[in-house]
Amino acid sequence: MKRNRTLPGIALLASVVAAALLVSACQPSKGKDAAAKAGEAVTLTVYMQHDQANPQSAYWPVTLEAFAKKYPNIKLEFEYVSGEAFHQKFQAMAASGDIPDLFTTYAGARSGYILDRGMVKDLRPFLTDDFKKDFNQAIWQPQGPNGEIYIVSPNMAVCTVVYVNTKLQKQLGLETPKTLEEMIAQVPKIRAAGLTPLAFGNKAQWQAQSLLLSMLVDRLGGTAWFDKAMTGENKFTDKPFVDAIAVVKSLVDTKLFPAGVNQLEGPQAWGEFVQGKAVYLLDAGWRVSALKNAATPEDYAAYAAVAFPAVPGEKNPGSSAATLGEALAMNAKLEGAKADAAWKFLSFIYGAEGSAILMDHGTVPTYKLDYSKFAVDSLSAQYIALINSQTMGYVIDAKMDSEGVNNLLNPGIQAVMMGAKTPAALAAEYEGWVAANDSHRKK
Amino acid sequence: MRNLRSKKLSYLSFILPAFLIYVGIMVFPVVFSLALSFTKWKGFGPMEFVGLDNYVRMFSDPVFYIGLRNNILIVLVSVFGQIPLGLLLAYMLHRKMVRGAKKFEVLIFLPITISSVIVAQLWNRVFSPIGILPSIVRSLTGNSEYIMTIFESKAYAIVPIMFVLLWQHTSLYMVIFLANLQRIPDSIIEAAQMEGASEGTIFLKIIAPMLAPVAFINSILAISGSFKSFDLIYSMTGGGPAHYTEVMAVYMYDTTFVYQNYGYGSALSIIIILFIVAAIMLTRAATKKFNFD
Numbered sequence: 264m265k266r267n268r269t270l271p272g273i274a275l276l277a278s279v280v281a282a283a284l285l286v287s288a289c290q291p292s293k294g295k296d297a298a299a300k301a302g303e304a305v306t307l308t309v310y311m312q313h314d315q316a317n318p319q320s321a322y323w324p325v326t327l328e329a330f331a332k333k334y335p336n337i338k339l340e341f342e343y344v345s346g347e348a349f350h351q352k353f354q355a356m357a358a359s360g361d362i363p364d365l366f367t368t369y370a371g372a373r374s375g376y377i378l379d380r381g382m383v384k385d386l387r388p389f390l391t392d393d394f395k396k397d398f399n400q401a402i403w404q405p406q407g408p409n410g411e412i413y414i415v416s417p418n419m420a421v422c423t424v425v426y427v428n429t430k431l432q433k434q435l436g437l438e439t440p441k442t443l444e445e446m447i448a449q450v451p452k453i454r455a456a457g458l459t460p461l462a463f464g465n466k467a468q469w470q471a472q473s474l475l476l477s478m479l480v481d482r483l484g485g486t487a488w489f490d491k492a493m494t495g496e497n498k499f500t501d502k503p504f505v506d507a508i509a510v511v512k513s514l515v516d517t518k519l520f521p522a523g524v525n526q527l528e529g530p531q532a533w534g535e536f537v538q539g540k541a542v543y544l545l546d547a548g549w550r551v552s553a554l555k556n557a558a559t560p561e562d563y564a565a566y567a568a569v570a571f572p573a574v575p576g577e578k579n580p581g582s583s584a585a586t587l588g589e590a591l592a593m594n595a596k597l598e599g600a601k602a603d604a605a606w607k608f609l610s611f612i613y614g615a616e617g618s619a620i621l622m623d624h625g626t627v628p629t630y631k632l633d634y635s636k637f638a639v640d641s642l643s644a645q646y647i648a649l650i651n652s653q654t655m656g657y658v659i660d661a662k663m664d665s666e667g668v669n670n671l672l673n674p675g676i677q678a679v680m681m682g683a684k685t686p687a688a689l690a691a692e693y694e695g696w697v698a699a700n701d702s703h704r705k706k
Numbered sequence: 707m708r709n710l711r712s713k714k715l716s717y718l719s720f721i722l723p724a725f726l727i728y729v730g731i732m733v734f735p736v737v738f739s740l741a742l743s744f745t746k747w748k749g750f751g752p753m754e755f756v757g758l759d760n761y762v763r764m765f766s767d768p769v770f771y772i773g774l775r776n777n778i779l780i781v782l783v784s785v786f787g788q789i790p791l792g793l794l795l796a797y798m799l800h801r802k803m804v805r806g807a808k809k810f811e812v813l814i815f816l817p818i819t820i821s822s823v824i825v826a827q828l829w830n831r832v833f834s835p836i837g838i839l840p841s842i843v844r845s846l847t848g849n850s851e852y853i854m855t856i857f858e859s860k861a862y863a864i865v866p867i868m869f870v871l872l873w874q875h876t877s878l879y880m881v882i883f884l885a886n887l888q889r890i891p892d893s894i895i896e897a898a899q900m901e902g903a904s905e906g907t908i909f910l911k912i913i914a915p916m917l918a919p920v921a922f923i924n925s926i927l928a929i930s931g932s933f934k935s936f937d938l939i940y941s942m943t944g945g946g947p948a949h950y951t952e953v954m955a956v957y958m959y960d961t962t963f964v965y966q967n968y969g970y971g972s973a974l975s976i977i978i979i980l981f982i983v984a985a986i987m988l989t990r991a992a993t994k995k996f997n998f999d
Contacts, residue, residue: 354749354750376749376750379751380751466943466946466947467946468946521835522852523840523858525947525948526947528834531834531835531836665965666961666966669960670960674947674948674949675948681948683860683948
């Protein structure tokens with residue numbers, strides 16, 4: 264019997280044509296000219312990553328109401344999308360070259376699809392010294408290759424905080440350690456009591472890099488060293504980076520960390536702390552509200568927030584690492600009345616008025632407020648005082664390309680912690696990958 | 707002539723909807739992946755044609771080899787673990803060698819009805835450093851720092867996952883074998899018993915040959931399922947620690963969607979497809995050789 268070969272042939276041809284069409288659709292296209300015309304009433308379109316059903320979004324309608332009252336001539340048309348769907352739709356908009364006037368942007372690779380295309384306005388012409396002085400200065404770190412500032416981040420994700428159970432400390436007769444050596448010296452006493460010295464979970468792999476190594480690299484090298492490592496003037500095989508990885512390893516070797524730290528999930532680690540099974544907890548700043556919800560009021564009142572203790576050879580004493588939270592940014596094409604209206608909106612929601620509303624709803628903003636006017640619990644107050652007293656280093660995964668960090672550095676740190684790799688070997692592997700592949704070295 | 711032409715058109719109108727759906731959801735993604743595998747692309751922005759670079763990289767990528775090794779081990783545990791065990795359990799149930807066969811059947815079948823994500827969470831609660839198993843060992847041995855160090859071994863970290871896969875999927879093959887066992891007429895077995903055949907002889911000389919074609923079908927299911935292993939491993943370990951439990955599908959997913967390297971991720975997906983096709987062709991060849999068609 265003669266076999267019909269036509270249909271598979273057509274199928275293949277159709278697929279090749281469709282694939283070619285899709286590939287060509289992904290090429291950058293020239294956008295339409297969207298220059299705004301000045302007028303009395305200005306309407307701005309806003310595409311925002313926002314979950315209106317989330318209880319933490321309660322501040323937003325209040326903010327908008329206050330803005331509408333102050334600027335009745337500025338109309339806003341919102342489209343809210345949450346989660347990954349926000350990025351999927353926005354990538355399609357960016358590919359078509361047609362994006363709204365304002366849109367949620369991350370100061371990093373997550374928004375690369377609009378930042379790399381030059382679609383986001385540099386806000387520096389709007390940012391006067393008078394405006395900038397009232398914010399935590401860490402948010403004014405450059406966000407673009409030429410020092411551009413794209414967003415006024417309303418919150419910082421502070422990645423390294425040590426939480427202390429002062430009740431357990433008192434029971435064991437311990438003081439909060441100033442140095443890492445002092446903390447390590449407490450290990451035998453804490454272990455003898457059947458407790459974990461420093462609760463930490465690294466099963467998801469990113470924690471040791473984001474919550475620990477990033478801070479250590481800043482302590483030992485600083486942001487200036489890191490900037491040069493990104494561009495290749497410094498190398499990740501340099502002493503600050505290798506020593507920082509060695510400090511991570513030492514926390515395992517000295518049994519500060521719980522046994523099986525790479526098998527322990529983050530919630531399991533802070534769950535142990537809440538259950539009173541660990542004296543210290545290494546976690547991020549955003550854990551405060553979870554601790555408040557999980558612990559009894561008496562236990563919560565006994566928690567303290569301190570900086571990670573001093574490590575030998577540090578150049579940046581007491582620093583932490585932080586990355587900027589996402590915020591609305593401006594379309595690069597906005598000019599004239601539309602740009603002025605957009606800046607009024609951004610400076611309102613992220614400035615004094617918007618930040619006060621945010622604080623009222625339980626989130627600590629980057630804008631410095633008079634906290635005595637707000638109902639702040641003891642741990643939150645300590646946390647605010649702590650982060651306002653610290654300099655902030657970079658969080659490595661917010662700066663470097665995702666593949667090198669997630670595929671090589673994060674699993675490599677686990678391998679070092681388990682004794683399967685040396686800090687120097689990991690540093691050499693990472694430097695090799697960055698030199699060959701990372702976008703910062705290719706500029 | 708016109709009649710023949712209108713017949714062809716009517717045939718085409720019947721075939722076209724299904725054909726378009728097939729092309730859209732089966733052929734197109736594969737062809738698109740193949741095209742992407744020759745590029746460097748972040749999922750947005752311009753694509754860069756890189757020829758065979760992604761494939762060259764793959765063969766010098768240690769993580770790819772860890773994934774391949776683990777996939778092969780999972781295939782082995784599926785074909786030589788799940789299928790024989792499924793057959794044994796089905797045979798025991800069919801021949802009523804256990805009391806309360808129905809309850810036993812439900813108990814064995816239960817794991818396959820549970821979502822892999824839940825299975826992963828369940829076993830994580832057992833194996834975790836603060837889980838049930840380490841807690842029991844700690845209380846029995848007095849070693850307060852006991853953990854399951856097997857998860858930190860490059861060579862053996864995959865073993866507990868293989869055990870969970872065996873636990874979860876054996877029941878599927880058991881049910882398939884059981885359904886086919888029930889199709890074998892009782893009269894054949896009764897005749898063999900009257901001739902004085904032992905239980906072992908009945909199994910080896912009657913049951914096993916009659917179930918051989920089913921075993922081959924199960925093997926195809928097991929092989930393709932093993933290469934596609936994703937949900938359980940992604941939820942249980944995410945391929946960690948240090949890539950020790952990586953499998954190709956998880957690595958492909960991470961490469962594409964987490965590292966945003968669509969070109970290399972597509973090359974990995976093409977290799978996974980080739981492995982599955984090769985393994986199934988091998989099984990089909992064996993089927994023909996032993997006349998089980």
